[in-house]
Amino acid sequence: MPEQTDTAVLGVDIGGTKVALRAERDASAPGDGPGAYEQLGAAASRAYERTLTWPADGGAEADMAALADAVDALRAESGWRLAAVGVAMPGTTDPTGRVTVWPGRPSWAGLRLDKALRRLFPGSRTAWADDGDLAALAEARHVGADDVVYLGVGTGVGGGVVLGGRPLPGAGRGSPEVGHMVVAVDGPRCDCGRHGCLQAIASGPATLRRAAAGRGAPVSFAELRDGLARDRPWAHDAVGPSGTALAAAVVSLGELVDPSVAVLGGGFAAGLPGFVGLVEREVARLARPGRATPAVRAAALGGLSSLHGAVALARNLTPAHL
Template sequence: MSPPSASAGSRPPAAWLGVEIGGTKVALRAEAPGGRFRERVVRWHGRGVASDMAQLATEVGLLRLAVPGGFAAVGIALPATVGPDDRVAVWPSRPEWIGLHVRRAMAELFPGTPVGWAGEGDLAALAEAEATGCADVLYVEVGTGVGGGLTSGAGPLPGLGRGSFALGHVVTDPDGPPCRCGRRGCLQSIASGPATLARASRLHGAEVTYRGLREGFALQEPWAVQAVDRTCHRIALAVTGVRELMHPGLVVVGGGFAAGLPGFVDAVARHLHALARPGVPAPPVRPSCRGGLTSLRGAVALARVLGRAPVGTAAPAGHDPPG
């Protein structure tokens, strides 16, 4: 990213920084006024929170060199459950982080800078809201689990510091299969990628891979259509409940599992319209337009939200990861 032009003696404008901390990699994106950006994506070098934090500090330092104006605010996508004490309570992908005091660690990385964090689905919803120009977006991610996010004009809901929008843990079938959270019939126990493949295997009478499901669905094989249709129906049930309470203006469906099945989004929309009641029409449904780094773009959007907030109002959001 070329440094923005500045008059002699003036400081270049600060950038918004987004950080996506994943189980296998970390991605950073700094966006300066005018649309210029610098992006880095690197894999973790080793294991252990000390090693990870040292690597993250190095990457942040390298990005600082490329962004002369520094960072106005930082938004972080963190796929971990962060408790009320600001410590990581659960993170299956990197259990070494359990116990890390997130607020303190991020304050050391970004001294004097507003910092906030939220779950991937929450920030993906922010990214989609920016991309579509719709302030009230319900985002549904269908992959290994089922995630979600909801935005209002002021940012993600239920709000920073109040937890994530855990759509995947809405119960859609109380007599359904067990979920890894300990309950039965959570949306992700029925509508996740693995759950859909397991159902397809039972209906087909043989193990079904994702590729096999795609081929069967494209050919409209009854076992494939039935397996996917049940998933789409359960997603529509959960979305209908949110629609009754929050009235989103747009539903966006993302995630690798959904994206690889042409017709998946249309099936969700069809069920959603069938479930609508008179006077409460179903919102439009679209596929994600942000691609694989949706949460990273959402982290940048969160930084912009934090940068506009009065000093002292920025607070982190806990996250309940899929599964």
């Protein structure tokens, strides 16, 4: 293992099925200058990335063990000491740092995230924030807009709102639960127990369930993508309702907060060719006469918006920012 003399910051993007990690040299480290973080990969000696898939069976303890192994491997590969760690968290936490509910990983309910992070990263400053908020902030900075709504489509549907360059509603006041906006009162049941949430219609698993019902057989993400490319009716019938539900959310958010841009991201949305265009067309169809709708854009960071937001959160914990 290389001697850990260089310091770095780490972003951790926790998802329902996988975790992404990205370590970057600390901006205060000697020899780092403008543009030092533009290149990826170990060869550049500037950034290291790893991903892991959660264990199929087992609870929060098994998940934490898998995450610890991935962190140890990243440390060993890079030889960097982690000065600060930012975590993008999709579950709901209370002010004490306890996970109160997370449908994506139900076994995490009751987990003391603050204590778990201290065990994983002893000697590092740590902080966590809602993954949608971090993604929205990262994308707003990349697109150069102060008023942005972000919708991230993956295992669930997350999102965030940035107004005047700051997350809404503000520190200590929770996060916008965009995925739990009701867009179809008689719609399918959501993991939260309610019917018609955006997540219950537009998430990756919800879309794949419709595809399987239309095809009469289980459908993987790759098969759905191939079905769209081959213009298969069952694929279009599965994806169409997702685009319409997301468009309804964009239009409704436009009526409430009047953003200039709606950014569509997340791994599921980023991996489907033409999906952003579908949502854009549906937004235009649902627009109220005389009312401008937000411009719909694909996430500049693809499915990595939350991860880059987590890295930015970690950077804000380093001495240069304190």
